Amino acid sequence: MRRARSLFVVAVAITALAGTQAVAEAGGERLKMATSTCSVTAGDQAASREHKAHQRYDAASGVQFWAGMDTQGRAVLRLTAARFEFEKAVSASGETSIRIVGGDDRVNVTFAQNSISVGRGKVRVGFDPRLATEDDENKVRQLLVGSRAVRAFRTIVAHLESRGPEEDDYFVTATLVDGALVGLIDGDRGIIGRVARRIGGRQRARLQVVALRGQERYADCWGMYENTVSWAWNEYQSCNVEASDDPWFIQSINTNFCTTEWIIRAESAAFQFLSCAALPR
16 A cells, blocks of 8 residues: 555656646545445435435534435535534535535635635635645635634534534534534644544444434444544554655655545545435335
8 A cells, every 4th residue: 555655646746846737546546445435326326315314403502403415416414503504515436515604704615536626705726635735725724814604614613523522423523524624724734633533533432323313224324434434544544654754855745645535535434324324215
């Protein structure tokens, strides 16, 4: 695996130095592996309009959660609170679209293996997350300065993160993953590690199933979800250990690659869970 990642990094570095937009494919197999276990059949996607939706009100945070499948076969998570709306739609491949509304402030984020795009008002910033430079990150942070939408969402995420993991259910876990993505582009580089460790570490064995009950298939779906996020955490750790041993001039590329891998895997796990738990009996 180290050899495959090293070949990928060298290829990406050469591409970046050449000033082109082409992306090396040597590391693509790892992400294909990450999403292959999360795909569903065409029949499952066709039945998405009949999938059962789930919802829960969290009194402590004042947030109404909703989760289900949309008519395009994507897994959807919605959060609503006073003058606040959040919606995430994720495909089987982990491609994610996020819409955050706080009052009259609106932010849109799209994330995929080789692209991230952040829009606010009429301004949009985009780049390859695996090749992100400090200048790219600064442009996004400047775009989000003073964003009521992002501030409201990150406040909710911080509240959920401050609670013990024994209170986590699917709604909280999925929100933390999305909070990690939004927090990362907002400048919180430590949030990926915190969330990845929380949802994928050994403490997962102590989590209580407190939502999305009532279906015989739920236990199997939840177990499969836990296994996937645990595997994603292990891979994230291994990837960063390997990156720390690489030459300084490619360490940042490797670290970005580790982060991208984890986000794709964690978001794919969300699709996997909802497409499983929401299937009609």
